[in-house]
Amino acid sequence: MKKLFSILILLPILACSLTPNFTAPTAAPPTLVAASAPAKVEFTINVGAADSASPIKPLLGVNMGPVPTGKAGNADLTSAYQQLGVNLIRTHDFTGPFDLSAIYKDQNADPANPSSYNFVESDRVYDSILKGGFELYLRVGNSYSNSQKVTNRDNLVKAMVEVVRHFNDEKRWGKKLRYVEIWNEPDNKQFWLNDRAEFAPFFVQVAKAIKAALPEVKVGGPGFTPAGALSPQGQQFTNDLLNQLQKEKVQMDFFSWHVYSNDPNDYAKAAVFYREALDKHGYTKTESHISEWNTDTFDRSQQGGKVEVPDAVTLRASGKASAFTTAAWIALQQNKVDASTFYRGPDPDINAPQFYGIFYADGKPKPTALAFKLWAKMAAHPTRLALTMNGGDPKSVWTLAGQNANGEITILIANISDKSSSWQIVPPSGKYTMTLEQVNDAVKDSIQTSVIKEPMANIGAYTVQLVTLTTQK
Numbered sequence: 001m002k003k004l005f006s007i008l009i010l011l012p013i014l015a016c017s018l019t020p021n022f023t024a025p026t027a028a029p030p031t032l033v034a035a036s037a038p039a040k041v042e043f044t045i046n047v048g049a050a051d052s053a054s055p056i057k058p059l060l061g062v063n064m065g066p067v068p069t070g071k072a073g074n075a076d077l078t079s080a081y082q083q084l085g086v087n088l089i090r091t092h093d094f095t096g097p098f099d100l101s102a103i104y105k106d107q108n109a110d111p112a113n114p115s116s117y118n119f120v121e122s123d124r125v126y127d128s129i130l131k132g133g134f135e136l137y138l139r140v141g142n143s144y145s146n147s148q149k150v151t152n153r154d155n156l157v158k159a160m161v162e163v164v165r166h167f168n169d170e171k172r173w174g175k176k177l178r179y180v181e182i183w184n185e186p187d188n189k190q191f192w193l194n195d196r197a198e199f200a201p202f203f204v205q206v207a208k209a210i211k212a213a214l215p216e217v218k219v220g221g222p223g224f225t226p227a228g229a230l231s232p233q234g235q236q237f238t239n240d241l242l243n244q245l246q247k248e249k250v251q252m253d254f255f256s257w258h259v260y261s262n263d264p265n266d267y268a269k270a271a272v273f274y275r276e277a278l279d280k281h282g283y284t285k286t287e288s289h290i291s292e293w294n295t296d297t298f299d300r301s302q303q304g305g306k307v308e309v310p311d312a313v314t315l316r317a318s319g320k321a322s323a324f325t326t327a328a329w330i331a332l333q334q335n336k337v338d339a340s341t342f343y344r345g346p347d348p349d350i351n352a353p354q355f356y357g358i359f360y361a362d363g364k365p366k367p368t369a370l371a372f373k374l375w376a377k378m379a380a381h382p383t384r385l386a387l388t389m390n391g392g393d394p395k396s397v398w399t400l401a402g403q404n405a406n407g408e409i410t411i412l413i414a415n416i417s418d419k420s421s422s423w424q425i426v427p428p429s430g431k432y433t434m435t436l437e438q439v440n441d442a443v444k445d446s447i448q449t450s451v452i453k454e455p456m457a458n459i460g461a462y463t464v465q466l467v468t469l470t471t472q473k
Helices: 005-010 078-084 120-131 153-167 196-213 232-247 264-280 319-334 367-379
Strands: 033-035 043-051 061-063 088-090 135-140 179-182 218-224 254-260 287-294 339-342 383-391 397-403 409-415 421-426 432-439 448-452 456-459 463-471
Touching (some): 043 397, 043 409, 088 339, 120 135, 135 153, 153 196, 232 264, 254 264, 264 319, 287 319, 319 397, 319 409, 367 397, 367 432, 456 463
Parallel strands (some): 061 088, 135 179, 179 218, 218 254
Antiparallel strands (some): 383 397, 432 448
16 A cells, blocks of 8 residues: 555654653553443343354554554554564564665666675564564565565565565574565555556465575565455456466465454455465465555445545544554454465654554554553453344444453453443353453543453444453452
8 A cells, every 4th residue: 555655745744753652551560440231231241152163363463563663763663563462563664774675776787796785774673673573574565655566576575585584583583573565555556566467476476486496484465455346457467377376386474464444244255265265376374464554534335435434543542543443453353364464564654643553653552552452451352252143233333352371351342332331241151350451532542441340331432342251360
């Protein structure tokens, strides 16, 4: 997707540098306040048996960070990422450090000569990722602002192998890579500057070369735009690429794609489409990755295809965004998605709160960052529990339940409507101590925590809640 960096040209220059002032939502023990039971219960959540075949997956990756990016003085997010539970960092849109056009600037340079490469900035950023305890998700390609036409394909393919080899060097880094994603959004003319028909042969050549040189690395891509699953033309491009990969017998360890939408059903549709397309082409064991996703500031369902939503400027800084993204995260869990890197960690400028970051440029969390922390707590309860909901509006309320090895149960609830509601949970038999954590617009910069004497509560409009049931001994 176009990352709208051009808007920054219009923003006023900051008069002073920014200092990180992120305060962790749970840096100090929360003050527990008893929550009153609702006068009327509008829907019931029944918690059922364990489903060990469909575990809850740690879909807790982000694009960019933790080092400061954008304007000088922006915050380092290392400790913020750690506190949220971020585990995977995709190397896209750093606008320099990991771009081929910055590392291997001259496609006519000898790819076998170490002097053809400049790893200074990429090594600095990778070192910060490792020191923070995060895993690298290596995108081998270019950012929007550094796109470059492929002019010497054979040299570039060899150079891409050498770039992967560099970051897979266990002696240098102390660990090997797991994921290498080839390119980004080839169905977007801003990233693939050659003819579209040239992409499949290029992808085949790169994938085969990397697997031949480094068979232990999981290779995939190409990070299709939302149109890759949600438009007829995009679906055709996706199937054409898979046809070519199948014909050439290319090993695909994962297939990556993107969605930007305020409708959780779009994430479900895309996940189902890619899973079915992969299976149809014989890639039944290939992982499905969503390597970019976020809310959308445009309503693409309207006639004309692209109408800016009324709250476009404030959406991503609101509780509404945290509810939309939580519902989407639940949809990804429900539809066999194996890895996720949310777009993105930091905003590039304090004057761009409408940007994609879950953190402002000064390090303060947006409500979506707080919701991300609840996702991490949810993911720490990996045994999925069956749920049935009686009453309420299934289009407005999204739910997910899990259990950890100690028997503790968590239930994630996202209300994506503009109306408040109320619920009651029917847990498995037993006695529980219950707490409720929630994120919405009522408190912008922290998670609200309360105790529940009975398994019932109100849920406000555009609110995310995590209910934890701990077995009493």
